[in-house]
Amino acid sequence: MxxxxxxxxxxxxxxxxxxxxxxxxxxxxxxxxxxxxxxxxxxxxxxxxxxxxxxxxxxxxxxxxxxxxxxxxxxxxxxxxxxxxxxxxxxxxxxxxxxxxxxxxxxxxxxxxxxxxxxxxxxxxxxxxxxxxxxxxxxxxxxxxxxxxxxxxxxxxxxxxxxxxxxxxxxxxEPIVDKDGLAELFALGPAVLPGRSVYKNxxxxxxxxxxxxxxxxxxxxxYWELVAEEFKDTEIEAVEKIRHLVFDAVKRQTVSDVPLCSFLSGGLDSSAIAAIVAKDYKEKGKILTTYSIEYEDNEKYFKSSLFQPTSDRDYARLMAKYIGSDHREVILNHGELVNSLKEAVIGRDLPGMADIDSSLYLFCEEVKKDFVVALSGECADEIFGGYPWFTNKDMINADIFPWSRNIKERKEILNDSLKNLKIEELAKAAYDDTIKEVPKLLGESKEDARMRELFYLNLRWFMVNLLNRKDRMSMANSLEVRVPFADYKIVEYAFNIPNNIKLLNGREKGLLRKALEGILPNEIIYRKKSPYPKTYNPVYTEIVCKTMNEILADKNSPILNIINKKKVQEIVDTRGKAYKKPWFGQLMTGPQMIAYLIQINYWLEIYNVKIV
Missing domain, CATH: 3.60.20.10 (Aminohydrolase, N-terminal nucleophile (Ntn) domain)
Structure with a gap:
């Protein structure tokens, strides 16, 4: 790159x-x-x-x-x-x-x-x-x-x-943000409107x-847009086609004159990529190196939830043994995790996904010591239906972005001078405008039409944001990360697969799971979807709260011109519990939401952002 x-x-x-x-x-x-x-x-x-x-x-x-x-x-x-x-x-x-x-x-x-x-x-x-x-x-x-x-x-x-x-x-x-840009930051952030940047001009x-x-x-x-077409393949044909497309995409992306490795969480997507590459390497007399991410003492504090049902470590080790990779675990320190929030902001040129960004930054920094190119499993969830909002009825029918449903709570963080920002209106308009773009198929059932809308929303918004994160955090460390599931041929085919086949057997990513039978062990294939790992260690919470308290106590902190200080202090004093809803996606809750505010302050300070 x-x-x-x-x-x-x-x-x-x-x-x-x-x-x-x-x-x-x-x-x-x-x-x-x-x-x-x-x-x-x-x-x-x-x-x-x-x-x-x-x-x-x-x-x-x-x-x-x-x-x-x-x-x-x-x-x-x-x-x-x-x-x-x-x-x-x-x-x-x-x-x-x-x-x-x-x-x-x-x-x-x-x-x-x-x-x-x-x-x-x-x-x-x-x-x-x-x-x-x-x-x-x-x-x-x-x-x-x-x-x-x-x-x-x-x-x-x-x-x-x-x-x-x-x-x-x-x-x-100049780094100028007008009221529209500020509204965008709080209505949609860390996502941005397609074709926009938050900054004026x-x-x-x-x-x-x-x-x-x-x-x-x-x-x-x-030059490229999704097209709605009648799906004529059978379930068996769809399984074979997806298997072929995934194998083809992965193999095409292993071309390199420099060392190449693969990220491996033990989830379905990264495991599929690692297995395909490891087999190819083995045939050439080489051993694939794989990497997973973990946090200090996380096994003591991990809490299962709807969004994160299982921890990654055991599954990553199981998969590494299965494919015979040279597996390396990157253990992150919580002090470094908070300190790197600043580097993550500089990487994005904007506030991002808090420690979801800074952890990836540190992870890529470690991988770069031995490799120049890595493969990663991003995009399969958006393409094949891996998130709770593809299977949870309340989320499916939400009349707003399902990963960012709590706009009212976001507005409460702003100070009185910004209460007139049309945050809820902007978020709803962005959602409605995207829904109008969705390719339609005559005769499609109401359920399939709604699922088509959800997949389109995810491809145009959620996936792009995660790809932005991957690109900026990796390239900030001079590491090229390739994402085989983002092959447009996979996306074009999968977009038109009916819901009953895509979510085969009533499972998230059911079709992809079926396509990978015989390639991965059953423990991996039928493991419930678990997203990118975050820390549950209370040490991290204490550090972000201490950092935010220092920002709140400094009268020169630029974020004080934006936020309701009393409200944010309440969130910090309760260690994030006073803000109960995820800010974005599945992971930005509690201390991660506080870390996001820290990132906003860093951004305003480092870039000397002018709000007009």
Missing amino acids: CGITGFINFKKNISNEDNILNGMMDTLKSRGPNEEGMYISNNIMFGHRRLIVVDPDGGKQPMIKILNGKKYVLVYNGELYNTEDLRKELLDYGFSFEGYSDTEVLLMSYIRWGIDAIRKFNGIFAFAIYDEKEKRVVLARDAMGVKPLFYSNVNKTFIFASEIKALFKHPYI IEEVKPGEYVIVSEDGISKDM
């Missing part, structure tokens, strides 16, 4: 602004610690930071190609998983290659097919291509939104980057979208 940035102005000469570009590139060092490169011309400034994964010599960027007198320049972040298929097709058309990188294949594909090339890409990516003859820059982001791409259009200058922090290094952009290329910048202005269009 890499970091890309740049700016474009077709109205004036900007070639002497390389110092600005350098500053923007410097913020992306963690995304690309191995190499850097720049392309400078009168109207185009491209910068690139590279993390070398494939073809060290042949994948250097910015990549410039001149064919038939036409110049093309590419900066690219990501991986194409159908590189060799595309290369063969291009060779048949008479193209030749200087190396074996996917970077060169991506650029040659654009030269051959233009914008239509994007529809051919199977991978995770964000890129910008300068097409000199057409005098335009084309930017695009992968279908699922695994890789980020932000931009701003100010003073006739189009500025883009992999992360928001790079944009702030351009003199035209900063947008994000949507998953499956491309943007064209030219002398005539800016245009946008979607």
